[in-house]
Amino acid sequence: MTDPLNASLEKKNGYDYPGSPRSVGWTRPGRVLLADRTNPLPLDCGDSFYPVTVEYETYGRLSPAKDNAVFIIHALSGDAHAAGWDADWEKDNRPWRRDRPGWWDHMIGPGKAFDTDRYFVICANMLGSCYGTTGPWEINPASGKPYALSFPVVTVEDWVRLQVRLQDYLEIDRLLAVAGGSLGGQQALAWAINYPHRIRSAIVLAASARLGAQGLAFNAVGRQAIMNDPFFRDGNYYEGKPPAGGLELARKLGHITYLSNRSMEGKFGRRFQNGSKPCYRLDQEFSVESYLEHQGRSFVQRFDANSYLYMTRAMDYYDAAGAAGGDLNKACAGIGGDLLLIAYSSDWLYPPRETRTIARAMLANNRPVSFIEIPSDYGHDAFLLETDQTTPLIESFLKRCNR
Amino acid sequence: MTDPLNASLEKKNGYDYPGSPRSVGWTRPGRVLLADRTNPLPLDCGDSFYPVTVEYETYGRLSPAKDNAVFIIHALSGDAHAAGWDADWEKDNRPWRRDRPGWWDHMIGPGKAFDTDRYFVICANMLGSCYGTTGPWEINPASGKPYALSFPVVTVEDWVRLQVRLQDYLEIDRLLAVAGGSLGGQQALAWAINYPHRIRSAIVLAASARLGAQGLAFNAVGRQAIMNDPFFRDGNYYEGKPPAGGLELARKLGHITYLSNRSMEGKFGRRFQNGSKPCYRLDQEFSVESYLEHQGRSFVQRFDANSYLYMTRAMDYYDAAGAAGGDLNKACAGIGGDLLLIAYSSDWLYPPRETRTIARAMLANNRPVSFIEIPSDYGHDAFLLETDQTTPLIESFLKRCNR
Numbered sequence: 001m002t003d004p005l006n007a008s009l010e011k012k013n014g015y016d017y018p019g020s021p022r023s024v025g026w027t028r029p030g031r032v033l034l035a036d037r038t039n040p041l042p043l044d045c046g047d048s049f050y051p052v053t054v055e056y057e058t059y060g061r062l063s064p065a066k067d068n069a070v071f072i073i074h075a076l077s078g079d080a081h082a083a084g085w086d087a088d089w090e091k092d093n094r095p096w097r098r099d100r101p102g103w104w105d106h107m108i109g110p111g112k113a114f115d116t117d118r119y120f121v122i123c124a125n126m127l128g129s130c131y132g133t134t135g136p137w138e139i140n141p142a143s144g145k146p147y148a149l150s151f152p153v154v155t156v157e158d159w160v161r162l163q164v165r166l167q168d169y170l171e172i173d174r175l176l177a178v179a180g181g182s183l184g185g186q187q188a189l190a191w192a193i194n195y196p197h198r199i200r201s202a203i204v205l206a207a208s209a210r211l212g213a214q215g216l217a218f219n220a221v222g223r224q225a226i227m228n229d230p231f232f233r234d235g236n237y238y239e240g241k242p243p244a245g246g247l248e249l250a251r252k253l254g255h256i257t258y259l260s261n262r263s264m265e266g267k268f269g270r271r272f273q274n275g276s277k278p279c280y281r282l283d284q285e286f287s288v289e290s291y292l293e294h295q296g297r298s299f300v301q302r303f304d305a306n307s308y309l310y311m312t313r314a315m316d317y318y319d320a321a322g323a324a325g326g327d328l329n330k331a332c333a334g335i336g337g338d339l340l341l342i343a344y345s346s347d348w349l350y351p352p353r354e355t356r357t358i359a360r361a362m363l364a365n366n367r368p369v370s371f372i373e374i375p376s377d378y379g380h381d382a383f384l385l386e387t388d389q390t391t392p393l394i395e396s397f398l399k400r401c402n403r
Numbered sequence: 404m405t406d407p408l409n410a411s412l413e414k415k416n417g418y419d420y421p422g423s424p425r426s427v428g429w430t431r432p433g434r435v436l437l438a439d440r441t442n443p444l445p446l447d448c449g450d451s452f453y454p455v456t457v458e459y460e461t462y463g464r465l466s467p468a469k470d471n472a473v474f475i476i477h478a479l480s481g482d483a484h485a486a487g488w489d490a491d492w493e494k495d496n497r498p499w500r501r502d503r504p505g506w507w508d509h510m511i512g513p514g515k516a517f518d519t520d521r522y523f524v525i526c527a528n529m530l531g532s533c534y535g536t537t538g539p540w541e542i543n544p545a546s547g548k549p550y551a552l553s554f555p556v557v558t559v560e561d562w563v564r565l566q567v568r569l570q571d572y573l574e575i576d577r578l579l580a581v582a583g584g585s586l587g588g589q590q591a592l593a594w595a596i597n598y599p600h601r602i603r604s605a606i607v608l609a610a611s612a613r614l615g616a617q618g619l620a621f622n623a624v625g626r627q628a629i630m631n632d633p634f635f636r637d638g639n640y641y642e643g644k645p646p647a648g649g650l651e652l653a654r655k656l657g658h659i660t661y662l663s664n665r666s667m668e669g670k671f672g673r674r675f676q677n678g679s680k681p682c683y684r685l686d687q688e689f690s691v692e693s694y695l696e697h698q699g700r701s702f703v704q705r706f707d708a709n710s711y712l713y714m715t716r717a718m719d720y721y722d723a724a725g726a727a728g729g730d731l732n733k734a735c736a737g738i739g740g741d742l743l744l745i746a747y748s749s750d751w752l753y754p755p756r757e758t759r760t761i762a763r764a765m766l767a768n769n770r771p772v773s774f775i776e777i778p779s780d781y782g783h784d785a786f787l788l789e790t791d792q793t794t795p796l797i798e799s800f801l802k803r804c805n806r
Contacts, residue, residue: 045683153683213667213691217659220692228648230633245631264616280448280556288616289623
């Protein structure tokens, strides 16, 4: 693809620029209707839902044997733009994509962990999100108004069901791998459990079989922050001001759970924002406060509050052992392919001890599994940051599965 | 004291009823003016503040030698009513006190850790709080309106300065001990550092020399929840509806940090509120959600949102090593009496490793210190709950100091 915007864009902020040999270059999303009246999408909540449009991107080339496809699955606030530079950012009004590549760009590209010289990489935005796939922000054709909270409650399993439809649309019988971190990792696990014949392997990073009570509690507080916002108006805010204050607050809270105590201590400690002495004020005194402020503010520029409600709720509901009556061993009995589980030592949202329960369930079933706990201070965000430690594990796992 | 309300009140919910031999019985708060125009209270922020009224309670009897007084210091949301049953709850419009004794009743009373047969126990409400001591809810005599956010930002050291005035008022030269948990423990430490000659010993539970970056971040999010509330109106809500939604949210968030992951898992796990199947809804699905809801709702009945801002800010600012340029060893060099430090293994707000830094600083100064880490799943709240483990430690420590 040629460079439609700026042929001279250089590498910046440590990113590979579009013309770099390690970048997938400029990208454009595809959009496809995957559920309509004649073929609605069955949801766990009981609804048969349509229409559903999915936004997706692909990088690399599908082999003639169609055996080199890797489905990358994004987490809570991610999108289909996993790598490269969005050539359509201006047309699609996504200014936050101007100065940075896709969310996993350092893992996807020529010579990278997901090597686009070898693999055909797919990534799709999730149902209920706000990046091109149908979500609560979209006009409900039945009412002519945005769905808002009339949007159905969706689950990780619903997402995977829709991803299989994309797989069918792309005419790929069997994926070489599905891979994702956090909520994306849970989807990879759900693929392995629910669609074992459609994948050769699954790569699960920084995820566990279910969220714990503490995680449920944090999510509930975040959602309440949104619902408390005076601009929320039961989700019907699309014609007015959005509940930015509430969403900002939810994001700040979420962000604390993505970092480790130690990394926060190292990065901010108790530093004052201005100078060495306290100003004795109720707001914006410590560096960590202004950092969170920045995180919250930039998030509300790019995310929809209703989507946040739905995505976190799906995160709450996921329980890999749920369909097997709480028995994770039984739930994993049908997994056919290889499983690579990567946990990060300081992750307290999906802690390694929880990921380990999946490894145990695989071993109890005599299924092939690799469980690696990577030492890291980055907390849950390590799956986005520990590139050097994570890359060789994924590289060799994919090569083995691709034999 | 006779029983003005109900002579037949029996022991309930595991509490010692007023007539029980282990209860201090019915209590009535005292209120005293400790700073006025001629004798204002100097504050760390630079203000000279007056008038300041302090609400306090006492239990037991001061010995003729005045050497048996123990000052109990409450935490973030506590009050002067540390033990017994408030005889004035109706008159003072504090209905939440009707069915429960003071916040540390299982630790204070005849034969208890703080044995009122031996010791004269004092507890006072902190400046800026909302239980009888001057705070942002009070009418500013200069303006005729509540202080609201014109109230000065107060610190742990300010609180201790005011407590020393109460000590003077009670004509006690030297306290046998100051004791508190959490933010109360930090005040006990501040006493030891700033007023070594006014105490014989200090008991610090579930507290560290300073709050970490993660704790600062949680507090900032909680305060923002209050300030975001449409009823907050820059703190000037006393004539209208209070910002209950924001305060509720702040409390829920705080509450998560008071419990351990493990105790939440054991108490709630992923249980649904209604039955065994999910209802696919955005709110009130999991038990832990309704528990937090209850905690939040009952809190807003008894606490003032502005006070919450001030109390958490004081928690943020406290740094035992601050006045010594960040050198905790130097800060502790002047401590004269004995120090008992009790930490709880699963406390992640003031973790044992942080409490240990105080012990190290004492040892570096050849000062007497006992540091005990109590194994507990209760998290930060363990200082309120691990009575059986904590009691003998305090009992023997006080006896030794009282020799």
